[in-house]
Amino acid sequence: MSTIVVLVGPPGSGKGTQAKVLCERYGLAHLSTGDMLRAAKAAGTLEPEYRKLMDEGGLLPDAAVIGLIERRTKDADCGSGFLLDGFPRTVPQAEALEAMLALRGLVLSAVVQLDVARGLLEERLIHRRTDKRSGQIYHLLYNPPPPELLKDPGSLEHRKDDQPEAVNTRLDAYDSMTAALLPYYEERGLLRRIDGVGKPEEVTGRVVASLDTVK
Numbered sequence: 001m002s003t004i005v006v007l008v009g010p011p012g013s014g015k016g017t018q019a020k021v022l023c024e025r026y027g028l029a030h031l032s033t034g035d036m037l038r039a040a041k042a043a044g045t046l047e048p049e050y051r052k053l054m055d056e057g058g059l060l061p062d063a064a065v066i067g068l069i070e071r072r073t074k075d076a077d078c079g080s081g082f083l084l085d086g087f088p089r090t091v092p093q094a095e096a097l098e099a100m101l102a103l104r105g106l107v108l109s110a111v112v113q114l115d116v117a118r119g120l121l122e123e124r125l126i127h128r129r130t131d132k133r134s135g136q137i138y139h140l141l142y143n144p145p146p147p148e149l150l151k152d153p154g155s156l157e158h159r160k161d162d163q164p165e166a167v168n169t170r171l172d173a174y175d176s177m178t179a180a181l182l183p184y185y186e187e188r189g190l191l192r193r194i195d196g197v198g199k200p201e202e203v204t205g206r207v208v209a210s211l212d213t214v215k
């Protein structure tokens, strides 16, 4: 039986970190529609109107991302299961996923939602800094960069979308996206709400404990 997991979490919830660890642990392919679309954009194979939508931060039409997932999940590395990250984002996408899986005799194992209070997300994102050279992520208060990086402000990046105004826009977008999606999965008994506050390995422990009950 394939394990098929949807991972949902707001910006700053540690979703990327958890996706990586969970895929390694369960041998799942990591399918991020955002990554796939960015790769298509970089390769110049994304339709110009979709490129524009992405640049403006809008959602692509459901049919476009559904087609992407339909094709990608046929790849050999998805045979023992996959973790969906950034998809579905709308109820029609969730319905299409369910129908697609049913045609293949598959069902969704669980939808894992990383739950972090909004105030904490704002605080995490606004204080996030990345070492431009190594890509290492720091938090100015809780996991401060080493003194040599702090002394050289040019060495640390404060992402444009981590500025306070952009952070609020992104968190609002997440709230409106999940407003319909989470109840959809809750009604189907698939939703696992996981406390996303704590050390990354503590959060992984909670997710694993929850997923082990559905395996």
Ligand code: AMP
Binding pocket: 033, 034, 035, 037, 053, 054, 055, 057, 058, 059, 060, 061, 062, 065, 085, 086, 087, 088, 089, 090, 093
């Ligand atoms: P992400 O990295 O998941 O935030 O995705 C980056 C961008 O890709 C989004 O802002 C959308 O423009 C597009 N995108 C990714 N996944 C989807 C989806 N499931 N439905 C519609 N658009 C998407």
